[in-house]
Amino acid sequence: xxxxxxxxxxxxxxxxxFAANPDRQFTADGICEALAKGRGGAGIARSTMYRxxxxxxxxxxxxxxxxxxAVTGNAxxxxxxxxxxxxxxxxFHLKCLFCGELQHLECDxxxxxxxxxxxxxxxxxxxxxxxxxxxxxxxxxxxxxxxxARA
Amino acid sequence: xxxxxxxxxxxxxxxxxFAANPDRQFTADGICEALAKGRGGAGIARSTMYRxxxxxxxxxxxxxxxxxxAVTGNAxxxxxxxxxxxxxxxxFHLKCLFCGELQHLECDxxxxxxxxxxxxxxxxxxxxxxxxxxxxxxxxxxxxxxxxARA
DNA sequence: TTGCGTGCAAAGGTTTTGCATGGCA
DNA sequence: TGCCATGCAAAACCTTTGCACGCAA
Numbered sequence: 001x002x003x004x005x006x007x008x009x010x011x012x013x014x015x016x017x018f019a020a021n022p023d024r025q026f027t028a029d030g031i032c033e034a035l036a037k038g039r040g041g042a043g044i045a046r047s048t049m050y051r052x053x054x055x056x057x058x059x060x061x062x063x064x065x066x067x068x069x070a071v072t073g074n075a076x077x078x079x080x081x082x083x084x085x086x087x088x089x090x091x092f093h094l095k096c097l098f099c100g101e102l103q104h105l106e107c108d109x110x111x112x113x114x115x116x117x118x119x120x121x122x123x124x125x126x127x128x129x130x131x132x133x134x135x136x137x138x139x140x141x142x143x144x145x146x147x148x149a150r151a
Numbered sequence: 152x153x154x155x156x157x158x159x160x161x162x163x164x165x166x167x168x169f170a171a172n173p174d175r176q177f178t179a180d181g182i183c184e185a186l187a188k189g190r191g192g193a194g195i196a197r198s199t200m201y202r203x204x205x206x207x208x209x210x211x212x213x214x215x216x217x218x219x220x221a222v223t224g225n226a227x228x229x230x231x232x233x234x235x236x237x238x239x240x241x242x243f244h245l246k247c248l249f250c251g252e253l254q255h256l257e258c259d260x261x262x263x264x265x266x267x268x269x270x271x272x273x274x275x276x277x278x279x280x281x282x283x284x285x286x287x288x289x290x291x292x293x294x295x296x297x298x299x300a301r302a
Numbered sequence: 303t304t305g306c307g308t309g310c311a312a313a314g315g316t317t318t319t320g321c322a323t324g325g326c327a
Numbered sequence: 328t329g330c331c332a333t334g335c336a337a338a339a340c341c342t343t344t345g346c347a348c349g350c351a352a
Contacts, residue, residue: 133281309349320335
């Protein structure tokens with residue numbers, strides 16, 4: 001089962017990084033920068049980064065999904081740890097369009113709706129691949145303050 | 152309000168195309184090919200395509216979202232018509248990972264859940280930007296047939 | 303006539319691949 | 328030692344931009 005046979009420094013650095021940031025998502029470039037800083041400029045080459053990320057996805061340790069870079073507007077791939085304790089396959093994920101925060105929606109009513117959709121609408125949702133975008137409470141408040149009027 | 156001042160052939164071709172395919176989504180490249188075939192090889196340049204798509208998004212006539220090309224695995228942008236009658240801002244969208252079919256989930260229970268998430272979880276979901284991925288009933292049946300056992 | 307829209311080509315950003323070298327087991 | 332993983336550079340991919348020309352109004 002073990003696909004990656006070698007436990008290299010790059011692999012370990014990535015695993016450590018994801019373990020330290022279980023609830024956040026990153027672009028390949030973002031991880032490169034973060035690791036470069038954390039290790040005093042050593043860093044990992046882009047090609048290695050992508051190859052390792054691809055391998056980790058294959059092993060099911062992280063997941064990848066498509067998105068838009070909030071700053072540049074470019075299409076990018078986001079990568080995020082898959083918590084082993086956390087059963088991300090059975091709850092929705094809410095991502096704030098402004099700050100990028102990812103929230104796990106662990107909620108009975110949502111779980112019930114998933115059952116309803118599967119039973120009545122004949123559609124089995126794959127929560128691990130589904131992300132609901134919107135505005136979190138913090139950013140909603142900030143927006144209201146900025147615009148003032150118009151409740 | 153009218154952003155696009157000119158009603159050019161390209162613009163009209165795109166509007167016609169989206170009107171003829173309200174429930175499907177396309178990559179910019181896919182639209183280019185489809186138009187080239189439909190118009191006997193005339194077609195529209197890529198740059199024009201992207202500029203028009205961008206304009207139509209700005210006008211709210213179509214929406215764009217990030218995804219992965221099923222064949223190549225490359226990251227792409229999908230574009231889809233926004234039905235004027237249909238209020239896509241207030242219901243979920245289900246996309247089948249196998250056949251790509253997009254289903255509008257117009258359902259009271261789902262609408263209630265949206266209210267619940269906004270009130271209790273303090274998160275305002277933007278349905279127009281959110282797509283739930285999974286497996287539709289047709290493809291689920293097909294998969295069962297193929298694998299046979301394991302009900 | 304005015305100026306937006308178009309097409310072509312070149313650039314931009316992200317991700318992948320080839321090849322020689324280096325490191326894990 | 329054998330083989331995988333790494334790094335560099337070049338390529339591939341999708342998308343955007345610059346510029347001159349054409350077309351809608």
